[in-house]
Each structure stands twice: as C-alpha cells, then as structure tokens.
Amino acid sequence: MTSIVISRADLPERPLLDTGILIRALREYTDAHTETCVAFLKALLDENKDILIAAPTLAEVVRGNAATTLPAVAGITVVGFDKQAAEILGKGLPAPVLKEEAAQAGKTGMQIKYDAMIAACAARHRADVVVTLDDDMAKLAARLRVAVARPADYLSKVLSLPLEPRGRGTPRAD
Amino acid sequence: MPERTEILFKIAGPDLEPGNVDLLPTLALASAYFALLARVAAHNGSHLDFTGFDVRKGSLALATNTTAPDVAKASAAMAGTFLKSGVVPRRSGLRPLVDHVRDAQRAFSTDESVTLCINSWTQPVLSAETTASGPEALASAESLRCEVVRIGGERPRVRLISRSEGRAFSLSLGRDLAEQLAAYLYREVDVEMTVRRNTEGNIIDGSVRAFEPIDEKGEPLDALRGWFAPHKPYWDSVEDVENDLDRH
Numbered sequence: 001m002t003s004i005v006i007s008r009a010d011l012p013e014r015p016l017l018d019t020g021i022l023i024r025a026l027r028e029y030t031d032a033h034t035e036t037c038v039a040f041l042k043a044l045l046d047e048n049k050d051i052l053i054a055a056p057t058l059a060e061v062v063r064g065n066a067a068t069t070l071p072a073v074a075g076i077t078v079v080g081f082d083k084q085a086a087e088i089l090g091k092g093l094p095a096p097v098l099k100e101e102a103a104q105a106g107k108t109g110m111q112i113k114y115d116a117m118i119a120a121c122a123a124r125h126r127a128d129v130v131v132t133l134d135d136d137m138a139k140l141a142a143r144l145r146v147a148v149a150r151p152a153d154y155l156s157k158v159l160s161l162p163l164e165p166r167g168r169g170t171p172r173a174d
Numbered sequence: 175m176p177e178r179t180e181i182l183f184k185i186a187g188p189d190l191e192p193g194n195v196d197l198l199p200t201l202a203l204a205s206a207y208f209a210l211l212a213r214v215a216a217h218n219g220s221h222l223d224f225t226g227f228d229v230r231k232g233s234l235a236l237a238t239n240t241t242a243p244d245v246a247k248a249s250a251a252m253a254g255t256f257l258k259s260g261v262v263p264r265r266s267g268l269r270p271l272v273d274h275v276r277d278a279q280r281a282f283s284t285d286e287s288v289t290l291c292i293n294s295w296t297q298p299v300l301s302a303e304t305t306a307s308g309p310e311a312l313a314s315a316e317s318l319r320c321e322v323v324r325i326g327g328e329r330p331r332v333r334l335i336s337r338s339e340g341r342a343f344s345l346s347l348g349r350d351l352a353e354q355l356a357a358y359l360y361r362e363v364d365v366e367m368t369v370r371r372n373t374e375g376n377i378i379d380g381s382v383r384a385f386e387p388i389d390e391k392g393e394p395l396d397a398l399r400g401w402f403a404p405h406k407p408y409w410d411s412v413e414d415v416e417n418d419l420d421r422h
Contacts, residue, residue, distance in 0.1 A: 014337065020415045026402040027409040045394050050337065060419055063408040070401040072364050072386050075394040079338065083314035084375060107420065114419075125338040134416055 004035045005156040006043040012149070015044065016052040016079070016122040018132035019060040021151060033133055033151065040131070040151040045075060054121035055080045056114055079125040081117050089120035092144040105136045115140050122146045179243040179292060181224070183207070183299070185234040187286030188331050188344070194324070195234055199281035203288060204236055206274040207253075207299055214249040214256075215242075217266050222246055235291075243292050250290050250297040280376065283333055283344045313370045313380070319388070320365045325356050332382060334365065343377035345369070355385055362388045 017025075024037035044051055055078055058070070070078055093101075093116050102112040115134065119141040122130045129147040132138055138148040183204050185195060208224055215222035222245050228237040240246050257275060262268040279300050282288070288300040320334035323342065330352035333344045345367055347355065355363070369380030389397070402409075412418045 019419060022398075022402075023409050023415050026398060027406055029410045029412070031413070031415075042395070051394075061402070061405055061409075063405045068401045068404055071389055071392065071397050073389045073392045073394045073397045074362070076398065077319045077364075080317050082316045083312070084316070084371075 004039040006039050006154050007156040008043055008047055010154055011043060011047055011049055012129045012131075014050040014052065014126065014128045015149075016054060016118070016125070016127035016130050016146075017041070017057075018118060018130060018134060018137055019057040020133050021131055022053065022057060023061060036151040036155065040154055043154070048075060051076045052079050052122070052125055052127050053077070054118040056117045056121065060114060077125075079121050081121055082124070085117070085120040085124035088123045088144060089116055092123070093120070093140060097143070101136070101140065107136070112136070112140075119144050119146060176241040178225070178239040178241055179246075181238050181240055181243075181246060182230070182291040183236040183238075184289045184291055185286065186289070187283060188327055188329075190234060190286060192229075192232065192234055196281070199278065200236075202281065203275070203278040203300070206271070206278045207290075208238070210253050210256075210268070210271040210275050211246060211249040213268055213271050214253050215245050217263070217268060218245075218248070218252075220245045220249075222249060247292055247295055247297070250292075254297055254299075280341045280374075283342050285331070285344045285379070313368050315366070315368050315383070317364060317366050319362055321362050322355060322358050322360065325352060325359060339377065341376055343369075343380075345377075345380045345382050347382035351382055351385070355382070358385075358387060361390070364388065 020033075021037050021040070024031070024034045025041040041051075053070075053076065058078065070076070098112055098116055105112065115137045119130060119137060121127075122141060123144040123146050127146060129149050130137065130141040131149050131151060132141070133150060141148045185200060212222045212224070220242065222240060222242055224238045224240055226237070226239045229235070230237055253272075253275075256262050256268060256272050257279075260272070260276075262272055282300055286300065287298065290297045290299050318334075318336040318338050320336040322332060323335055324333035325331070330347050330349055331344050332347055332352065332355060333342055335342045345365075364386040365382055366384045366386075367380050367382050369377045372378050409415070
C-alpha cells in the first residue's frame with residue numbers, strides 16, 4: 001500500500017480544480033492518480049483553502065437527468081464563465097490559436113473549447129493555479145498566464161514513498 | 175517668510191464618514207498623488223513644496239500647505255491629463271509615479287471621489303470621469319462570491335469585496351434586499367448582479383439582483399459528494415476519465 005502525504009505548507013491558497021481531479025477525488029473507481037487526488041482535495045479542505053470549480057466543469061461531470069445543485073458552502077466556489085472570462089479567452093486564446101492547439105492535440109475545436117473555457121475561468125477569477133492531469137489544459141492555462149500544477153506536485157518531498165499504480169477497477173478503501 | 179496657501183485633499187462617497195474611511199488606501203493615494211505633483215513641477219522647472227499635515231475635524235479632508243499655489247494648480251492640471259490618458263512625456267521619469275497613483279486609485283470604490291482644492295480651484299484626483307469607460311460599456315450579469323463590508327443609506331448601496339475582483343466595489347439594491355443582506359455584514363454570500371465595467375475591467379456601477387447565503391457550518395466534502403452522487407455510477411464505470419472527457 002502506498003503512503004500519500006501532501007505537503008500542506010505548499011498548498012495553493014486559491015486553486016481551480018480541473019474536471020478530472022474532481023471526478024477522481026469523488027468516485028469509487030481507482031486509477032493511478034486517485035489516491036493523490038483524494039488526498040489533495042482532503043488537504044485543501046482541511047486547510048480551509050479557497051477551492052474554485054469552473055462552471056463548465058459542472059457540465060462535464062453531470063451525466064443523465066439526475067442533476068443536483070452544488071450547495072453554496074464555505075471553501076468551495078463555483079465560478080462562472082461570464083463576460084470577463086469570455087474577453088480573457090478571446091484575447092488570450094483567439095480562435096486561430098485554439099484551432100492550432102486542437103490540431104496539435106488531435107482534438108476537435110469543440111473539445112478544446114471546454115478546456116479553454118475552464119482555463120479562462122481560472123484567469124478571470126484569479127485562481128493562483130490550475131490543478132490538472134491534462135497536458136493540453138496545462139498548455140492553454142499557461143497561455144493565459146495562469147500557473148499549472150499536478151496533484152503530485154504537492155506530495156511531501158520528505159515523507160512520500162514511491163508510488164506504484166494500483167490495478168484498474170480496484171475498489172477504494174476510504 | 176513666504177505666504178502659505180492651504181491645499182485640501184477631499185474624499186467623498188455614499189455612506190463614507192470620518193469614522194469608516196479606509197486609512198491605508200487614503201494615505202497611499204495622497205502620498206502617491208502629492209509625489210506626482212512635485213515631480214510634474216520639477217519636470218517643468220519649478221519647485222513645489224508641501225508642508226504641514228492636518229485632518230479637518232468632522233470631514234474627510236487632509237490638509238497641507240504650499241508656498242507655490244499656482245505651480246500646484248498647473249502641476250495638478252497636467253497630472254490630471256497624464257492620469258486620464260496614461261500618456262506621459264518621454265524620459266520625464268513620470269511613468270512610475272503616474273502608475274503608482276493609478277494603482278492607488280484602484281483601491282477605491284467607483285462611487286467614491288477625491289478632489290484637490292486650492293481655495294476655490296478644484297481638480298479631480300479620482301472620479302467616475304477619471305475611471306469610467308463611458309456610457310457605451312455593456313452591462314453584464316455575473317455571479318460572484320463576495321464579503322459584505324458596508325451596507326445602508328437612504329438610497330441603499332452595498333460595498334462588496336470579492337477575490338475574483340481587483341478592488342472593492344459598490345452596487346445599488348432595493349430596500350427589501352438591503353434589509354435581508356444587512357444580516358450578512360462581514361460574511362460571505364453568493365451575489366447575482368448586473369454590472370458595468372471600465373476599460374481596466376473594474377466594476378464602476380451596477381445592482382444586486384439576488385443573493386444566496388453561504389452554508390458556513392456544512393461540510394464541503396459532504397456537499398461535493400451529495401452533488402456528485404447521481405453521477406457517480408456513470409463515472410465508476412469509466413476507466414479513462416480524460417478519454418471520456420475527450421481530453422485526449
């Protein structure tokens with residue numbers, strides 16, 4: 001069993017969590033990144049950090065008709081893709097740039113737009129970092145001058161043990 | 175001894191009183207502005223002195239004196255042009271001082287004003303005119319988490335601080351809404367608003383449409399899990415999250 005230790009002193013004050021981080025931190029199914037995502041979210045909440053979730057992430061997570069509303073709770077803020085975010089996106093990642101990024105990433109324009117909207121939400125709402133496992137998202141956020149990190153970047157450098165990916169489909173033991 | 179003329183640095187704004195004015199932004203703006211005036215005077219080959227410091231009792235006015243009131247007026251008028259346009263003469267050394275004043279201006283709410291007064295002569299230091307982009311600015315509906323830092327007035331207004339914004343801002347609202355929102359003074363709420371911004375992106379006016387209190391006692395993780403629960407069966411069936419999201 002691996003031992004996940006988050007370096008709490010290094011945690012960001014106002015991180016925006018990308019969709020993949022949130023899903024892994026909340027579902028049962030585990031993959032190689034699950035334990036780090038779960039520990040990272042728990043550490044952020046324990047330390048009363050100001051967690052941002054972009055509204056487009058809600059659209060990516062919601063499946064089917066059984067939608068619920070995320071209540072307004074301290075410590076978690078859903079931030080909207082509004083006029084300010086649209087202007088940041090238009091200036092920092094205009095359509096030709098998005099097309100180029102989509103072509104390089106082998107994605108359609110529609111797919112890359114979700115990523116770009118999330119990155120623009122981070123810039124607009126003054127997130128100090130976008131935490132993601134998606135390299136393409138990292139490139140987009142960097143173009144908008146938003147810092148980017150992976151959950152593993154916050155592992156304690158002193159106490160963490162080597163990580164071995166667990167088997168796919170392993171039930172999570174909380 | 176040369177005759178000294180009084181200069182007043184007057185601050186005004188709805189619900190602004192000597193007892194609740196923010197000290198540090200006020201002193202920062204005054205310091206930056208008077209430094210700019212002295213530099214503008216030097217740029218024009220003149221000397222501008224400011225001596226003495228007083229706060230007018232019962233008002234929001236800082237007072238000082240100068241022996242060169244005409245130089246002060248000319249420098250203030252020229253500084254006003256630099257501040258409004260952002261354009262300064264090349265190699266004048268004025269750029270950092272203008273930027274310093276503009277940074278200090280951002281700490282003020284858009285419905286607050288600052289005026290320099292020399293006898294009956296006045297020059298705006300901070301006003302809607304110096305910060306707004308004009309009537310063409312498009313209003314937009316937004317939702318922001320904000321702390322309520324001031325609320326009230328005959329025509330109710332609320333002053334809010336949001337970590338999504340660079341500076342505090344004030345919005346109008348109806349009396350019923352003001353009465354409800356007043357219960358959340360110094361607490362955070364999610365505010366739905368219609369706002370207008372200047373060219374720098376700062377909110378210059380707007381109104382509150384509704385607000386939602388924050389559950390301060392609720393467990394955030396429980397809230398996230400409750401929201402995610404209906405979608406969990408789907409995501410538990412997904413091996414590769416990024417592939418499902420079309421991220422690669």
